[in-house]
Amino acid sequence: MIQAATLRLCDHVFERLDWARLGEIYCDEGGDAFWAAHREPARRLGGDWARALARRLPTGGTSLYVGAGVAELVPMLVEACDLGRRVVGANLRAEEIEVLQAGLRACDLGARIDLRAGDAAAVAEGGRYDHLAVVSVLTDPETWPQLSGVTYGRIPAVALDVQAFTAERERARRLVGGLCAGLTLPGLVTTTVDEVAWFLDWSDQSGVSIEADDEVVETAIVGDPLGFLAVRSG
Secondary structure, X not given: OOOHHHHHHHHHHHHHOOHHHHHHHHOOOOHHXXXXXXXXXXXXXXXXXXXXXXXXXXXXXXXXXXXXXXXXXXXXXXXXXXXXXXXXXXXXXXXXXXXXXXXXXXXXXXXXXXXEEOOHHHHHOOOOEEEEEEOOOOOOOOOOHXXXXXXXXXXXXXXXXXXXXXXXXXXXXXXXXXXXXXXXXXXXXXXXXXXXXXXXXXXXXXXXXXXXXXXXXXXXXXXXXXXXEEEEOO
């Protein structure tokens, strides 16, 4: 159950974010128009995601959000404020982390979420968490041009750079394996439908059991279907 006071806090944080700077981070041009269209959906759909998590996660515990940004802000706040969970977020875009941290500090929430600029695998190393959020990370066209192109059908088979694709695939497998190594069982993975196959591949190699939930929600910015994977020992 999400408290009304927590939703009001989320609204306050959104009001204090530097949207002009976020526009520059997300877009080469047209950043103002981008956030005019996506700011309210990011808040509203983030609330849907947070409600789904509140029904699945225990109080206490730890969550790791990979690629944590504006879209993850509401669920991270709900976990920290209403579920009493430790929340760690990692993002390669240091500027976005700075904007989020500034917004949280402006609302006296700077200590509630541990946001770090850097590689998620390095952040995760040696850590333990019972919830792992990997949302629109392995389909990011900037990081994974070949994987993303195949996933979304942008690259026809005849144009596929097989060598580059193979290298990206192995790098993605290592990333998923490293992130999942810190997942305590039973645990929960939040990911998009298009990224589920990576976790099924990991489960086949590690001997754990994964069960996909029937419920899906939309991601807050891209609008991809977002689902939940219950992970248990074999």
